[in-house]
Amino acid sequence: MASSEADDVLDERAGDRRANDREADDRRASDPRRARRLRRRAAARGGMPADWRPKVIALDIDGTLLKWVEGTGATSEVMTEAVKEAVRRAYDAGAHIVLASGRSPHGMTRVADLLDLPRDGEDRLWIVASNGAVIVRYPPLDVVHEELFDAGPAVRAIMADQPSALVAVEERGVGYRLNDHFPPGELSGEMTLVDVEELVKEPVSRVIIRNPAASAEEFMEMGRRIGLQGISYVVGWTAWLDLTPIGVSKASGLSYVVDQLGLEPSDVLAIGDGRNDLEMFAWAGRSVAMGQSIPEVLEAADAVTLSVEEDGAAVEISRWF
Numbered sequence: 001m002a003s004s005e006a007d008d009v010l011d012e013r014a015g016d017r018r019a020n021d022r023e024a025d026d027r028r029a030s031d032p033r034r035a036r037r038l039r040r041r042a043a044a045r046g047g048m049p050a051d052w053r054p055k056v057i058a059l060d061i062d063g064t065l066l067k068w069v070e071g072t073g074a075t076s077e078v079m080t081e082a083v084k085e086a087v088r089r090a091y092d093a094g095a096h097i098v099l100a101s102g103r104s105p106h107g108m109t110r111v112a113d114l115l116d117l118p119r120d121g122e123d124r125l126w127i128v129a130s131n132g133a134v135i136v137r138y139p140p141l142d143v144v145h146e147e148l149f150d151a152g153p154a155v156r157a158i159m160a161d162q163p164s165a166l167v168a169v170e171e172r173g174v175g176y177r178l179n180d181h182f183p184p185g186e187l188s189g190e191m192t193l194v195d196v197e198e199l200v201k202e203p204v205s206r207v208i209i210r211n212p213a214a215s216a217e218e219f220m221e222m223g224r225r226i227g228l229q230g231i232s233y234v235v236g237w238t239a240w241l242d243l244t245p246i247g248v249s250k251a252s253g254l255s256y257v258v259d260q261l262g263l264e265p266s267d268v269l270a271i272g273d274g275r276n277d278l279e280m281f282a283w284a285g286r287s288v289a290m291g292q293s294i295p296e297v298l299e300a301a302d303a304v305t306l307s308v309e310e311d312g313a314a315v316e317i318s319r320w321f
């Protein structure tokens with residue numbers, strides 16, 4: 001889609017949303033913590049220079065760079081030329097491209113390869129994997145930072161509430177250890193079946209909990225009901241729960257990367273579509289939600305681009321490069 005056409009579509013959709021703005025503002029004002037956060041973000045945006053241009057582009061993968069396969073919890077491992085060209089254009093202009101996803105590291109390197117980045121002889125890419133718990137450089141795959149935690153108590157509490165749940169722990173660079181097979185296409189690499197106690201007997205960087213028979217809303221209610229303590233957790237589009245160390249998120253992982261680059265959060269453009277992007281949105285200089293995102297994500301972003309089906313990531317990047 002051409003840039004001017006994309007702008008027209010975005011303007012039209014913005015107009016459709018304006019009718020609900022007052023109601024949304026009333027909801028925000030009724031939550032003091034949210035109101036304070038919005039005031040801080042507004043002040044920060046007001047202090048950004050008129051010639052601001054991102055020095056770092058943090059990109060979610062599934063639902064942002066790659067399209068969802070309808071009726072599944074998986075995405076197509078095919079990237080459109082429009083997205084590839086926009087990302088490469090920003091990279092060639094000097095922007096640091098950082099992939100940030102809930103995927104394991106080995107599930108993200110394929111996406112870097114699809115982008116054909118980095119080019120021969122150039123500095124390796126930074127990758128924020130496992131929702132911020134694992135930071136790697138690529139290629140070759142080199143883990144430079146990892147956060148571990150004891151997932152045993154949380155997993156046992158969840159299994160007591162959801163005895164049929166599927167549990168997986170990443171085996172970095174290999175695949176997953178899991179208590180039973182996940183739906184096709186949801187995990188990649190080698191799969192090794194073990195019992196749940198074996199999965200959590202050692203500290204881990206991330207645990208995935210999945211129940212194909214439940215809904216995302218049921219998983220969110222479960223998290224509130226059993227009061228998961230000492231961990232961070234995020235519910236995905238489906239009944240998919242990621243457990244990570246407390247305080248770990250895409251934002252914490254990106255903060256590590258930006259520190260290494262000698263830059264600031266205000267230098268970052270973050271694009272995503274899921275609940276696991278919320279901390280990243282609150283942290284980055286500019287946050288942009290994909291058009292198909294759920295209301296919670298749309299509301300948290302500074303701006304909304306077109307959907308992944310309409311190459312929304314390419315549209316946003318093309319505003320700057």
